[in-house]
Amino acid sequence: MNLEKIMNDLEKKNPGEVEYLQAVREVLESIEEVYNENPQFESANIIERLVEPDRILTFKISWMDDSGKVHVNRGFRVQFNNAIGPYKGGLRFHPSVNLSILKFLGFEQIFKNSLTTLPMGGAKGGSDFDPKGKSNAEIMRFCQGFMMELWKIIGPETDVPAGDIGVGGREIGFLYGMYKKVARENSGVLTGKGLNWGGSLIRPEATGFGAVYFAKEMLATKKQTFEGKIVAVSGFGNVAWGAAQKATELGGKVVTISGPDGYIYDPDGISGEKIEYMLELRASNQDIVKPYSYEFPNAKFHQGKRPWEVKCDIALPCATQNELNKEDAQNLIKNGVFCIAEGANMPSTPEAVELFIEHKILFGPGKAVNAGGVATSGLEMSQNAMKLSWPLKEVDHRLHEIMCSIHESCVKYGKDKEGYVNYVKGANVAGFLKVANAMLDHGVI
Numbered sequence: 001m002n003l004e005k006i007m008n009d010l011e012k013k014n015p016g017e018v019e020y021l022q023a024v025r026e027v028l029e030s031i032e033e034v035y036n037e038n039p040q041f042e043s044a045n046i047i048e049r050l051v052e053p054d055r056i057l058t059f060k061i062s063w064m065d066d067s068g069k070v071h072v073n074r075g076f077r078v079q080f081n082n083a084i085g086p087y088k089g090g091l092r093f094h095p096s097v098n099l100s101i102l103k104f105l106g107f108e109q110i111f112k113n114s115l116t117t118l119p120m121g122g123a124k125g126g127s128d129f130d131p132k133g134k135s136n137a138e139i140m141r142f143c144q145g146f147m148m149e150l151w152k153i154i155g156p157e158t159d160v161p162a163g164d165i166g167v168g169g170r171e172i173g174f175l176y177g178m179y180k181k182v183a184r185e186n187s188g189v190l191t192g193k194g195l196n197w198g199g200s201l202i203r204p205e206a207t208g209f210g211a212v213y214f215a216k217e218m219l220a221t222k223k224q225t226f227e228g229k230i231v232a233v234s235g236f237g238n239v240a241w242g243a244a245q246k247a248t249e250l251g252g253k254v255v256t257i258s259g260p261d262g263y264i265y266d267p268d269g270i271s272g273e274k275i276e277y278m279l280e281l282r283a284s285n286q287d288i289v290k291p292y293s294y295e296f297p298n299a300k301f302h303q304g305k306r307p308w309e310v311k312c313d314i315a316l317p318c319a320t321q322n323e324l325n326k327e328d329a330q331n332l333i334k335n336g337v338f339c340i341a342e343g344a345n346m347p348s349t350p351e352a353v354e355l356f357i358e359h360k361i362l363f364g365p366g367k368a369v370n371a372g373g374v375a376t377s378g379l380e381m382s383q384n385a386m387k388l389s390w391p392l393k394e395v396d397h398r399l400h401e402i403m404c405s406i407h408e409s410c411v412k413y414g415k416d417k418e419g420y421v422n423y424v425k426g427a428n429v430a431g432f433l434k435v436a437n438a439m440l441d442h443g444v445i
Contacts, residue, residue: 085119090164111431188384208242210372
C-alpha cells in the first residue's frame with residue numbers, strides 16, 4: 001500500500017473534505033501492515049474500492065414555516081459499503097452538516113458496524129436543517145419533505161437509517177409516517193422507533209451504555225473498575241445521558257456535562273434527578289447547558305470552555321467530532337487521566353490520539369466504543385423481522401455481550417509485544433478484515 005499516493009489522489013478528488021480525509025488516513029495508517037501481508041487485497045484493489053462510496057444521493061427539501069415563508073435545505077444519503085449487510089447509519093439534522101462530515105461518518109460506520117458482528121453495512125445521511133427553535137408542525141413538514149426524496153433508496157433489506165444529532169424519537173416518527181404512506185408498507189425501515197410501534201427498549205441510552213460497558217472492559221485489563229472514579233463527560237444528549245447513568249450505576253462519579261455554550265462542573269456528582277434534568281434540557285430544543293447551574297446552585301458553569309481541564313480519572317467525550325484537541329489531551333494527562341473512551345464519532349483530533357497512545361493511556365476510539373447504539377439498532381431490526389419485542393434485560397444483556405466481543409477483537413489485533421493495547425489499531429484491523437474478506441468473496445462489483 002502506498003499510503004501517501006492514495007491520500008494525495010483522494011485529496012485531489014475530494015478537495016476540502018477535511019473530516020472525511022482525516023477518517024480515511026486514520027484507518028489506512030492502522031491497517032497498512034495487515035494489508036501488505038495479504039497480497040489478495042492489493043490484487044483486488046480493495047482500498048480504492050473501500051474509500052469510495054457506492055452512491056451518494058443529494059436532494060433539495062422545500063418546506064413552509066408556520067408564518068407561510070418557504071425555506072430550502074439540502075439533504076443527503078451516503079451509501080458507503082454493503083458488503084456484509086444492508087446499509088445502516090444515522091440521519092443528522094444540523095447546520096454543520098455537509099458532504100465531508102457525512103462521508104467521514106459513513107466511512108467510520110462501515111468498520112463500526114463490522115465490529116458489532118451483526119450483518120450491517122455502512123451509510124450516513126442528513127440535512128443542514130436546524131431543528132432548534134422550530135415548532136413541531138415545522139419539523140413535521142420538513143421531515144415529510146425529506147422522506148419524500150429518501151424513500152426511493154431505502155428499505156428494510158436495502159438501507160435502514162436511524163437517528164443522530166438533531167434526529168430523535170419525534171423526527172423518526174414523522175419520517176416513518178411518511179415512509180409508511182408512500183411505500184405502502186409497515187416495516188423495520190428505520191430504527192429508533194417509538195416503543196408502541198416497533199422500537200426497542202434502551203435504544204435511546206444504548207450508545208452511552210455501550211460506551212461505559214467498553215470502558216469497563218478496558219479498565220478490567222488493568223484490574224480497575226468505575227467504583228470511586230471521577231468521570232468527565234462532554235455533551236448532554238442521549239449519549240451523554242446514557243453514559244452518565246451507567247457510569248453512576250457502576251460506582252463512578254460524573255462531574256461534568258457540556259454544550260456549545262460551555263460546560264457544567266458539579267462536584268456533588270450528576271446522578272438521580274440531575275440525570276433526568278439532562279433530558280429536560282435536551283427536550284427544550286436548545287443547545288445550552290447553563291440552566292443546569294440555576295437548577296443546582298452548587299454546580300458551576302464555565303462559559304465557552306470544554307470539560308477536559310477538570311481533574312478526572314476517566315474521560316468520556318460524547319459530544320461531536322474533533323472536540324478534544326492536543327491541548328485538552330495534555331491537560332487530561334497532566335491531571336492524571338488513565339482511561340478515555342470516545343462516546344462520540346471521532347471526538348479526538350489526531351494529535352490528541354497520538355498523545356494518549358504515546359503515554360500508554362487506555363484509549364478507546366469511537367468506532368469501537370460507541371458501537372452500542374448501532375448494535376442496538378441491529379437488535380431492533382432483528383425484533384422487527386421476527387415481529388416481536390424483547391424485554392429490557394435481554395436487550396441489555398445482548399448489548400453487553402456485543403461490547404465485550406468488540407473489546408476482545410480490539411485486544412486481539414491491537415496488543416503489542418509489551419502488552420499495551422492500541423485500541424485504534426485493533427478496532428480498524430478487526431473491522432477492515434471482515435469487510436475486505438466479504439468484498440473478496442463477492443468479486444468485483
